[in-house]
Amino acid sequence: SAVISQKPSRDICQRGTSLTIQCQVDSQVTMMFWYRQQPGQSLTLIATANQGSEATYESGFVIDKFPISRPNLTFSTLTVSNMSPEDSSIYLCSVWGGPGSTDTQYFGPGTRLTVL
Amino acid sequence: GESVGLHLPTLSVQEGDNSIINCAYSNSASDYFIWYKQESGKGPQFIIDIRSNMDKRQGQRVTVLLNKTVKHLSLQIAATQPGDSAVYFCAENRDRGSTLGRLYFGRGTQLTVWP
Numbered sequence: 001s002a003v004i005s006q007k008p009s010r011d012i013c014q015r016g017t018s019l020t021i022q023c024q025v026d027s028q029v030t031m032m033f034w035y036r037q038q039p040g041q042s043l044t045l046i047a048t049a050n051q052g053s054e055a056t057y058e059s060g061f062v063i064d065k066f067p068i069s070r071p072n073l074t075f076s077t078l079t080v081s082n083m084s085p086e087d088s089s090i091y092l093c094s095v096w097g098g099p100g101s102t103d104t105q106y107f108g109p110g111t112r113l114t115v116l
Numbered sequence: 117g118e119s120v121g122l123h124l125p126t127l128s129v130q131e132g133d134n135s136i137i138n139c140a141y142s143n144s145a146s147d148y149f150i151w152y153k154q155e156s157g158k159g160p161q162f163i164i165d166i167r168s169n170m171d172k173r174q175g176q177r178v179t180v181l182l183n184k185t186v187k188h189l190s191l192q193i194a195a196t197q198p199g200d201s202a203v204y205f206c207a208e209n210r211d212r213g214s215t216l217g218r219l220y221f222g223r224g225t226q227l228t229v230w231p
Binding site: 044 | 124150152157158159160161162165205207218219220221222223224
């Protein structure tokens with residue numbers, strides 16, 4: 001299975017600021033996914049990040065609010081811009097398994113964001 | 117029994133009993149389904165998956181049933197243990213024919229196991 005790490009694990013931020021979350025995978029993967037999990041809720045897909053192309057955003061999410069970078073096949077960042085308390089959530093990245101194991105999707109530990 | 121709380125449905129069971137967690141999915145074209153377990157403060161952990169050409173799959177202490185007619189999934193946990201206490205999510209891959217597709221998650225169920 002793919003091993004995924006995220007930084008930071010948690011943060012407390014002020015309204016109006018931005019936070020960049022990093023996701024690192026231990027193998028090369030074609031696509032990486034970013035999810036949001038609001039308190040007590042399920043996971044909602046924000047966008048799909050492909051290396052070498054712009055991210056594809058789901059309905060309700062826009063690039064200006066959640067810019068994503070994908071500089072190589074093992075790394076991606078998600079920025080939460082101009083934050084408000086409604087952005088307080090857990091942000092998770094995920095990938096389908098690396099070479100030899102592409103059958104399921106694995107998740108990182110998440111970044112717990114609190115916006116004051 | 118099962119009840120709907122403010123956020124997630126909850127299921128409370130006695131240790132040693134069997135648990136059944138249900139999930140309704142929305143897209144009849146979805147061809148791959150996964151059950152995840154999420155413990156407090158952690159990311160979702162893969163439990164078991166099933167493809168749409170199957171109606172049952174068994175793992176260690178867990179069984180997933182798929183009813184495509186009514187678009188329903190269930191997760192059965194045998195001999196439930198306190199360590200099984202967590203939130204359980206089903207997820208569907210709607211990008212039919214692609215093993216690298218997007219996942220869409222169900223509402224989740226909070227399972228509590230009492231000793």
